[in-house]
Amino acid sequence: MKPNLKYDSKLRRNSGIKLGWLALLGLTASLLSASRASAAEENDSIFGHWRAVAVLDVADVAGKSDAAARQLIGLCLDIEPEVLRFAGEECTTPAYQRTTREPARYLREQWHARSGKLNLPNPVTVIDAGCTDLFITDQSRMIFNWDGFFYEARRVEPVQCRALPPIRR
Amino acid sequence: MPLDKTGSNPNSSMKMSLAARSTLRARERAEFRYYDDMGPGRGNCTWGAGLLAHKGPCTVEELKRPVSAAAVFAEFSSRVSDAEGTVRARVNHQVLDQDQFDGLVSYTFNVGPRGAAKVLELVDKGKLAEAAGKMSSMTRVRVKTKHGSKLVIARGLISRRAEESAPFRK
Numbered sequence: 001m002k003p004n005l006k007y008d009s010k011l012r013r014n015s016g017i018k019l020g021w022l023a024l025l026g027l028t029a030s031l032l033s034a035s036r037a038s039a040a041e042e043n044d045s046i047f048g049h050w051r052a053v054a055v056l057d058v059a060d061v062a063g064k065s066d067a068a069a070r071q072l073i074g075l076c077l078d079i080e081p082e083v084l085r086f087a088g089e090e091c092t093t094p095a096y097q098r099t100t101r102e103p104a105r106y107l108r109e110q111w112h113a114r115s116g117k118l119n120l121p122n123p124v125t126v127i128d129a130g131c132t133d134l135f136i137t138d139q140s141r142m143i144f145n146w147d148g149f150f151y152e153a154r155r156v157e158p159v160q161c162r163a164l165p166p167i168r169r
Numbered sequence: 170m171p172l173d174k175t176g177s178n179p180n181s182s183m184k185m186s187l188a189a190r191s192t193l194r195a196r197e198r199a200e201f202r203y204y205d206d207m208g209p210g211r212g213n214c215t216w217g218a219g220l221l222a223h224k225g226p227c228t229v230e231e232l233k234r235p236v237s238a239a240a241v242f243a244e245f246s247s248r249v250s251d252a253e254g255t256v257r258a259r260v261n262h263q264v265l266d267q268d269q270f271d272g273l274v275s276y277t278f279n280v281g282p283r284g285a286a287k288v289l290e291l292v293d294k295g296k297l298a299e300a301a302g303k304m305s306s307m308t309r310v311r312v313k314t315k316h317g318s319k320l321v322i323a324r325g326l327i328s329r330r331a332e333e334s335a336p337f338r339k
Contacts, residue, residue, distance in 0.1 A: 058320065061280045063306040066320055091290060104213050108206070108221040110283035116212050131287040148284065148307065 043081070043096045045139060046127065049161045050077040050153040052086075059113035062148030069149040076161035077144065077153050084129050086146060091131035101126050103135075111145060118143055118150055178261040180270065185253055189271035193249070193278060196329065199241045203231040208313065217244045252277040259289035263297075268336035276304055276333045279326075292337070301334035 055069050062069070077086045084091040103120040107113045111133075120135055120143065127134040135143040140155040185193075197218055205226045206212040214227035216236050256265075256273045265273070273292065277285040291300035308326040311318045 058311065059281070059284055060310060061284065061307050061326070062309040062320055063303070065309065089287075091287070092294070104224045105221050108213070108215070110281050112279075112281040112284055114206050114212050116207055131290045133283055133286075145283075147287075148280075148309070 042098065043127075046096070046134065046136070046142070047079050047081060049156050049158050050079065050142065051075070051156045051160065052077060052151040053154050054152040056119075056143065056150045056152050057114060057117040058150065059111050059145070059148040061112065064147050064149070069147070072146065072149075072151070076156065077151075078161070079129075079134075084131070086144075089131075091129060094130040095128055097128045099126050099128070100124070113145075113150070178257065179264040180257050180260055183253070183257060183265065183267070183270045185249060185274045186267055186271055189275065190249060193275050194245060196275075196325075197245065197278070199245070201236045201238065201241060203227045203234060203236065217241050218248070220244055248278055249274065251282060255282040255285065256289065259286070260293045262293050263295055265292075266336065272304075272333040272336050275329070276307075279329070280307055297337040301337040304334040304337075305330045 052073050052075055054073065055066075058066075058069070072087050075087055078084070081096075082093060084094050100123045103118065103122055103124045104115040106124075106126065107115045107118070118135070119137075121137060125136040127136065129144075132145050137143065142153050143150055144153060145151070200217055203214055203216045203222060206215040210226050212226065213224050214222040214231060216222050217240070222231065252274045255277050256270060260273065269292075273285070273289065276288060288300050288303050291297075291303060308322050308330055309320040310323045310326065312321050
């Protein structure tokens with residue numbers, strides 16, 4: 001029997017296109033997965049316990065007095081993949097998306113705040129934690145905002161956080 | 170209003186109402202000049218309602234130069250638009266009514282898109298009473314004193330926050 005060459009080649013061409021699409025989908029999926037894994041790996045460096053050690057400055061509008069803000073010094077900021085906790089409050093499902101920003105402009109436009117007293121590097125890595133931003137200065141130091149106040153935080157071991165007294169409300 | 174479970178942003182087409190926009194315009198003190206944000210000769214050169222001109226203090230020339238009403242109005246419009254965009258982007262699960270949207274835009278305009286982040290997150294999670302409480306607490310501003318500056322409660326912000334948060338206390 002004479003083979004239907006026209007049909008055969010059309011079939012092969014269609015299979016080729018399908019395989020091409022499958023390969024492209026596979027490549028996209030693996031790239032997405034690699035980028036997610038790389039973002040997660042990058043954020044591994046911030047997960048853990050940090051302690052507020054100083055109030056550096058305050059935005060134009062704040063939610064508490066200077067004295068009340070200072071009372072939070074010594075409390076731990078716990079950063080986990082699914083939640084961020086500080087002073088008895090929780091921010092859930094933070095994206096922890098990283099961007100690089102020019103600090104003076106970013107603080108003025110996004111936080112209505114000055115950058116002068118924060119001593120941030122320029123550019124600075126900003127991590128969007130949903131309810132606040134984390135400004136990374138190095139592996140063991142960051143700055144974050146809570147109710148308008150900018151706190152300096154230092155990385156600590158979990159045992160150092162458990163030793164703290166309960167949060168005063 | 171309930172949480173939206175369809176997966177689409179229920180607030181994607183919302184805009185600030187004209188009435189709320191004119192109230193906001195009347196409320197915001199516009200500075201028709203350049204000034205240093207940490208006091209004379211300190212901080213960064215700023216103009217209008219806190220818009221950064223450049224890093225470092227203003228030059229003598231800038232301090233003398235007035236800012237036109239048209240530039241201040243353009244800045245106001247741009248910041249309202251930014252605040253609307255922030256509210257739409259950050260509150261994408263909780264269905265907002267017009268009064269709630271207006272309240273959040275006014276609040277975001279005042280404290281900044283990231284300064285409003287905690288309230289916007291609470292609203293998006295449907296924790297409206299908590300969000301209203303948090304909004305009401307943001308009433309302290311810095312004033313200059315003989316020895317530097319201190320935070321004081323601004324009367325104007327108490328009534329403003331009461332209006333902005335009222336739609337979340339219904």
